Amino acid sequence: MRREGPLSLMTEHKEAIWTTYSPTTKPDTAVLNRLVDAGVSPRIEVSMSVVNNEILRRHFLELTTNFLAPFGPYMRATTPSEASSPFGNPPPLPPFQAGEFLSSLAARGPGKFLSKRTRSNWLDLYRRFLEGKNFMPWFQKRRRAAEQEQRRLWRQARMTADIKKLISKMSEVEIVDSFNSIEQHLLEEMQSASSSGGSAATCRKMKADLQTVFHVLPKDMQQLLLANPKRASLLYSNPDSPKLPGHPSLQGSAASEAKLLSFLPL
Structure with a gap:
């Protein structure tokens, strides 16, 4: 047609x-x-x-x-x-x-x-x-x-990660990078917990991981990190953290660390 x-x-x-x-x-x-x-x-x-x-x-x-x-x-x-x-x-x-x-x-x-x-x-x-x-x-x-789901999956992975096992295979530079990353995640979780009722358990996990990483750093690096008052307040709330083999740890007891922190402005 x-x-x-x-x-x-x-x-x-x-x-x-x-x-x-x-x-x-x-x-x-x-x-x-x-x-x-x-x-x-x-x-x-x-x-x-x-x-x-x-x-x-x-x-x-x-x-x-x-x-x-x-x-x-x-x-x-x-x-x-x-x-x-x-x-x-x-x-x-x-x-x-x-x-x-x-x-x-x-x-x-x-x-x-x-x-x-x-x-x-x-x-x-x-x-x-x-x-x-x-x-x-x-x-x-x-x-x-997809981006929101990816953030959820990585956040979930951080909650189940064995920080001791991870940093035992890292170099000192990688450990410092991990400290900075965990600190940033902790601050984000604390802000989320205060503004939108985020999980307190997540904050505790991030803070414990931050302490663990802190204690395997050399003493001079620890003192340099503690020079920041906000960072010192994050670490001061839970000073006890086990030492890991293969990395230098903070010299002295938890009491000496608390004494050092007491001189830092909060």
């Missing part, structure tokens, strides 16, 4: 839609064949509608899931490995650039599921999705959720 041109509409009545749009998807005959004819009985029609709705709902859910799968790596939260310290900052999520994403996707292909249900211009569907006004709000919302 399209080859006949618009004059064919003037000779006889025909229902048609004229468009330059080229569809990127094609009918899924496997799903269409599963749909049940409702029949003539109202009761059968209602029950068959429920069955058909469930078939279509599952189909479009699977179709949407496979379509969005290539965006997964940009929204995937990571957890610290067993060999790494959870007291550092989690790595940022991979940066997203639309051009690089489309080039990478074109090289990989649409995947087995979508290849059976899309035409050769399937990449245009992704391109239109990226250019649509709804993409960026959706993408940013999912990224924020």
Whole structure:
């Protein structure tokens, strides 16, 4: 009919839609064949509608899931490995650039599921999705959720980490870095506990870890750290911490440390 041109509409009545749009998807005959004819009985029609709705709902859910799968790596939260310290900052999520994403996707292909249900211009569907006004709000919302989940996972890892085991394998520079990281996490937890009712148990765990790391540092480094009044107040509340083999520890007893701290302004 399209080859006949618009004059064919003037000779006889025909229902048609004229468009330059080229569809990127094609009918899924496997799903269409599963749909049940409702029949003539109202009761059968209602029950068959429920069955058909469930078939279509599952189909479009699977179709949407496979379509969005290539965006997964940009929204995937990571957890610290067993060999790494959870007291550092989690790595940022991979940066997203639309051009690089489309080039990478074109090289990989649409995947087995979508290849059976899309035409050769399937990449245009992704391109239109990226250019649509709804993409960026959706993408940013999912990224924020992934970043929040990643912070939760790393916070949970810090709560279960064995700080003694971790620092026993560290160099002095790495131990100092760990001290600074734990101190920062402790301050954040204390602020959260005071403003939004954060966990007091988390604060106690961070403070105990801070004490443990402090006690394996050389004495001159300890005194340098204690020169900061705020830091001294963090350490003063719980002076007892066991020594670890393989690292120099603070000379003197807990009482001598308390005496030293008593001269520092708080």
